[in-house]
Amino acid sequence: MSFETDKQTLDDLNILGKYSGNSVYSLYSGLVTRGAERLMDQMFTHPLTDADEINRRTAIFRYFKEHDLEYPGDPEGLEEIDQYIGSAGRTAWFVNLLSLCKMKALEMISKDEHFAIWRTRMETTLDFLREGRGYLARVSENITGNPLEERVRWGLDLLDNKAFTRLLEDTTRPLTFGRMFAIDRLLRGEWLKPLQELLALFVEIDLYTVVGRVARENDFCFAEAMKDGEVSMEVKGLHHPCIRKAVSNDLTITRQKNIFFLTGANMAGKSTLMKSFGIAVYMAHMGFPVAAGSMRFTVQDGMYTSINVPDNINMGYSHFYAEVLRVKKVAIEVSLSKRLVVIFDELFKGTNVKDAYDATYAVTSALAKRHACSFMISTHIIEVGHELGKNCDNATFAYLPTVMNGSVPTYTYKLEPGITNDKHGMIIINNERIVELIREVK
CATH class of the missing domain: 3.40.50.300 (P-loop containing nucleotide triphosphate hydrolases)
Incomplete structure (x- = not known):
């Protein structure tokens, strides 16, 4: 069951209005990801009516109020990652190989930029995952008993997997063609679904970080x-x-x-x-x-x-x-x-x-x-x-x-x-x- 209200009430209280300087929504600025913006919109327009669900959410927000942790990544970098992971399809590995070969050939023939863009997005994704692993490790230090604990530890286990560990420990730049193809098979093939779930977790953490900061700075x-x-x-x-x-x-x-x-x-x-x-x-x-x-x-x-x-x-x-x-x-x-x-x-x-x-x-x-x-x-x-x-x-x-x-x-x-x-x-x-x-x- 959803919380009932209407436009008149929202206008009376000046709740919504992302770009309005005096709305309640405008207090929660500074989100890094587009996904967090969409999630914020959803939360503002759909209040909860289940006490357990409300208290679970407040417990997560309270953690980020009490722990001032700097969110990994920036808007430009997260947009690059979204473009890279979001473009993944269900094509076979050899189709992706042909696509990479085509982009590489066009780069050599006509200085086409698509191959360089692809490599930048892949490297940005790897850098974020490396930074994200350290971030989750810091979060996990004091999160015992919190509703977010299970997902944080799942994310850490994923990034501590041997395949991911080898991938993240290799900081050679720029990536070679063969290395790019091997990484792409892993990130956008074998590990695509868990990686999407991990990035969804970081989208939520983006929102949690902003809400916690607002609560801390205003003593709410x-x-x-x-x-x-x-x-x-x-x-x-x-x-x-x-x-x-x-x-x-x-x-x-x-x-x-x-x-x-x-x-x-x-x-x-x-x-x-x-x-x-x-x-x-x-x-x-x-x-x-x-x-x-x-x-x-x-x-x-x-x-x-x-x-x-x-x-x-x-x-x-x-x-x-x-x-x-x-x-x-x-x-x-x-x-x-x-x-x-x-x-x-x-x-x-x-x-x-x-x-x-x-x-x-x-x-x-x-x-x-x-x-x-x-x-x-x-x-x-x-x-x-x-x-x-x-x-x-x-x-x-x-x-x-x-x-x-x-x-x-x-x-x-x-x-x-x-x-x-x-x-x-x-x-x-x-x-x-x-x-x-x-x-x-x-």
Whole structure:
């Protein structure tokens, strides 16, 4: 079963976007191989829903966070190897011999470059395998008990095979024609399949190295996945992964307290906190590092958000109607008895205050009865929170405070228990002298 989400959620949280400077994906730059890029794409678009599989992946990433090992090879060299091994076919050895003879003849007659290119790719492959053997030996020193141990030791056994050992110990360059043919029979014939598996392992290690580096440099944690339990989400030291020196917060959502109701003034940090939480949930299900001090969670079926819902001019939808349709879509998913994380930021802000109050209260009260799901809901209509407090015993109320420095509002971005009383909109308007500017006669 796959982790459910949609484009709106991914856009709200800015998860994807390889070339976007502020996306979560863009943190994981520096991959060497194209295969690792494809693998990274797959992991980012297919979070996991099996606790054992998630914890297995995090254990591998944690190893590479704790052991700063320089990856063997470079992008140009790995591309040469991919071209060499990837061009291998199922042709007989004498067909390959004829092909080599043809390229050699063309080189001698017309200075054709194909033979030289072939030799360079073969030599690059040998150099990488030699360096890779030493790398795997270093990895194996501290990998006992890790899920990757068996494959690392398999790779070492392969490269320690007598045939490979003789091959890698011969560093004569440039390779002679006869030597090239003998090596080609081994690498792209007899040993092709295990060699492809070995290179696939190095593709994965490329990704593991980058993920480990990001976790180490940013001091991210790895979340503990649970199959079931009272705690749905517990995260300490949560912050946004793309904001430098971000303020951190702790929060917990349980089966019995499954609604986290957040209030606070505009600019107090509600949206950033909600995005930070959503990103942490998503990355935790990928098994990737989380921008927090620690996190444990019960595996969910999916996640949906409503943070930046746009209007739709082509469909004739106003901003409010677009919000309504978004909430309807999520309501349908919630009604199917799934275990979901739902994040609603400023519900129904596209309508008047009275309708927004009634609608937010009605929707939140209905959601409260879905204990299998975890909800984070924010509003600046604090009266909704007070009314929910009277009739809803499974909500946790928290707010982000505004601190007045004279007539200037400042923000701590630190969660406080309860419901805010901050109402500083007119103070900000007065500070900007908007009314005075309108009245001035020029």
